[in-house]
Amino acid sequence: KGGGPYGSEVTRGQDLTGKDFSGKTLIKQDFKTSILRQANFKGAKLLGASFFDADLTGADLSEADLRGVDFSLANVTKIFTSFSSLQANLSNANLEGALATGNTSFKGSNITGADFTDVPLRDDQREYLCKVADGVNPTTGNATRDTLLCN
Numbered sequence: 763k764g765g766g767p768y769g770s771e772v773t774r775g776q777d778l779t780g781k782d783f784s785g786k787t788l789i790k791q792d793f794k795t796s797i798l799r800q801a802n803f804k805g806a807k808l809l810g811a812s813f814f815d816a817d818l819t820g821a822d823l824s825e826a827d828l829r830g831v832d833f834s835l836a837n838v839t840k841i842f843t844s845f846s847s848l849q850a851n852l853s854n855a856n857l858e859g860a861l862a863t864g865n866t867s868f869k870g871s872n873i874t875g876a877d878f879t880d881v882p883l884r885d886d887q888r889e890y891l892c893k894v895a896d897g898v899n900p901t902t903g904n905a906t907r908d909t910l911l912c913n
Contacts, residue, residue, distance in 0.1 A: 784822075804851075813838075824853045824872075827901075828860055835864040838871055852876045856901050862887070877902045878909040888912075 777797040784802045790810040798813070800820040807827045815835040823838075838850045852868070854875040862868070862883055869890060875897035883891070892912035898905050 818850055820850060822851045823855050824851045826852075826855045828852075828855050828857045831857065831860045833860055833862045833866050836862075836866050838866065838868050853897070854900055856899060857881050858902070873906060875899050876906050876909075877904045878906070879904060881909075883910075 773796060774792045775795045778793075778801055779797055779799045780801060781798070782802045783806050784804040785806060786803075787807045788811055789807060790812075791808065792812050793816050794812050794814040795816060796813075797817045798821050799817055800822075801818070802822045803826050804822045805825045806823075808831055809827055810830045811828075812832040813836045814832050816837070818836055818838045821838070838852070850868070850871040852871050852873050856877045858877055858879045858881070860878075860881050862881055866884075866887070868887060873891060873895060877899040878891070879902070888910055891910050892907065895906040895910050895912055899909075
């Protein structure tokens with residue numbers, strides 16, 4: 763189970779709700795099928811990590827290096843409860859070359875300043891994200907709208 767520098771038995775298929783991974787280097791870490799609701803990845807280096815079929819609802823991925831990350835079938839959305847709104851935060855994240863195939867959804871996520879260069883998105887996802895896209899990524903200098911190929 764698992765893999766990567768965080769530990770082979772720790773992250774794959776686990777319930778890691780609310781876990782703090784902020785600022786950590788987790789290159790090629792395997793989070794496949796894990797529950798990562800409200801997990802904190804702020805400023806983490808996650809190059810090539812896999813979030814295949816993971817639940818990232820309300821996770822903080824702001825300022826994270828997500829180049830080449832696999833978000834296939836992942837849930838990176840915002841949910842509402844009777845008490846609060848849980849919004850996934852991708853602000854100022856670098857997603858260059860990340861995979862977002864299948865039913866991956868970023869609906870409701872904060873993408874201000876996120877860089878989506880070379881991220882293959884379904885047309886409906888791109889259309890939705892273009893409606894809310896804003897900002898410039900502080901690391902790459904690329905405007906979010908430009909990286910999403912918005913008109």
